[in-house]
Amino acid sequence: GQNIDQPTEMTATEGAIVQINCTYQTSGFNGLFWYQQHAGEAPTFLSYNVLDGLEEKGRFSSFLSRSKGYSYLLLKELQMKDSASYLCAVRDYSSGGSYIPTFGRGTSLIVHP
Amino acid sequence: DVKVTQSSRYLVKRTGEKVFLECVQDMDHENMFWYRQDPGLGLRLIYFSYDVKMKEKGDIPEGYSVSREKKERFSLILESASTNQTSMYLCASSLWSTGATNTEAFFGQGTRLTVV
Numbered sequence: 001g002q003n004i005d006q007p008t009e010m011t012a013t014e015g016a017i018v019q020i021n022c023t024y025q026t027s028g029f030n031g032l033f034w035y036q037q038h039a040g041e042a043p044t045f046l047s048y049n050v051l052d053g054l055e056e057k058g059r060f061s062s063f064l065s066r067s068k069g070y071s072y073l074l075l076k077e078l079q080m081k082d083s084a085s086y087l088c089a090v091r092d093y094s095s096g097g098s099y100i101p102t103f104g105r106g107t108s109l110i111v112h113p
Numbered sequence: 114d115v116k117v118t119q120s121s122r123y124l125v126k127r128t129g130e131k132v133f134l135e136c137v138q139d140m141d142h143e144n145m146f147w148y149r150q151d152p153g154l155g156l157r158l159i160y161f162s163y164d165v166k167m168k169e170k171g172d173i174p175e176g177y178s179v180s181r182e183k184k185e186r187f188s189l190i191l192e193s194a195s196t197n198q199t200s201m202y203l204c205a206s207s208l209w210s211t212g213a214t215n216t217e218a219f220f221g222q223g224t225r226l227t228v229v
Contacts, residue, residue, distance in 0.1 A: 033217055042203060042220035043156075087156065091216075098144070098163045098209070100171070101218055105155035 004104035006088050011110045012078055020073045020107045022088030030099055031091040034062050034073045037106065038084045046073070046086075075109075083111045116140075119204050119221035126228050132191040134224050136204030143209035145187035146218065147171075147179065149200040156203065162187055163209055194228045201225050 003025045012018040024032070031050040035043035049055055049064035049071060061074040075082055085108050089101040120135035138145065146161040148171075158171030160179040168179050176198060180188045187206075191198055202225075205218040 031216070035218075042222050043218075044220070045217035048217060089156075089218075094161075094169055098161070098169065099216070100146075100158065100161060100169075101207075102158065102172075103148075103156035105153065 004088055004090055004102060006086075006104045006107045008105070009108045009110070011112065014078055014080060014111055014113050016078050017074065017076050018078060018109065020075075020086050020088075020109065022071045022073075022104060024069050024071070024088070024090045024104075026069070026090050026092045028093035029066060029090065030093065032062075032064055032071050033089040033091065033101060034060075034071075035087040035089060035103075036084050037087060043087055078111050080111050080113070083109060085109070117204055117206055117219050117221040119202075119224050121224050122222060124224055124226045126191075126194050126226065128195060128228055130191075130194045130228075132194050132226070132228075134189040134191075134202055134204075134226070136187045136189070136206075136221055137185055138187075138206040138219070139185065140206065140219070141184065142206035142219075143184075144207045144218075145181065146205040146207075147177075147187065147189045148203045148205065149173070150203055150223075151200050159189065196228050199226060199228045 006022045034046040037043040047062035054063045059076045085106040087106045088104040117138045147159045148156040162168045162181040178190045204221040207218045
């Protein structure tokens with residue numbers, strides 16, 4: 001089984017930087033994903049980390065420390081459209097030998113002017 | 114563009130009805146998933162399939178079954194719908210791989226099911 005923890009809600013100001021943390025406990029770690037989900041829409045993929053370190057993609061970066069069971073998503077130069085839920089998902093081995101992403105409960109980010 | 118299509122956006126069913134939710138993907142993905150999403154609980158895995166006719170239970174399979182007769186189609190069945198199955202249902206697909214980077218899940222637009 002897995003335990004994935006992330007804050008329920010965060011607020012930030014337009015133009016600022018925000019860091020959304022995710023901690024996890026898993027028996028067969030095989031990668032960590034971040035997804036963005038706007039209200040009423042499907043989640044969309046943002047980033048993937050399987051090795052320790054920082055992955056940068058434009059305004060968004062994601063960091064992973066496997067030894068600490070810890071990841072964060074960093075959003076720079078926040079825009080109003082970044083107001084959304086951010087989902088941390090850990091890929092793990094299933095009992096049948098497949099790879100399954102398990103999701104945290106999501107962090108609702110509110111960006112205000 | 115990868116496309117995952119769910120048959121209905123909104124559905125209203127009566128308690129005790131048998132309900133079918135259909136999902137089709139066009140990217141030849143091996144893995145397909147059914148999640149339900151509820152406020153405060155996040156995405157919870159109901160069932161997934163890694164190949165035709167293969168399925169594994171997720172975290173909350175009770176009251177549900179699935180069918181995968183063709184690679185592109187994965188159906189979720191509520192044998193006898195109950196009010197506690199009112200939820201947003203999300204289908205997803207992904208490549209099956211041990212380490213490739215392009216293994217993210219692609220989601221359908223969701224089906225909001227209300228059981229009355």
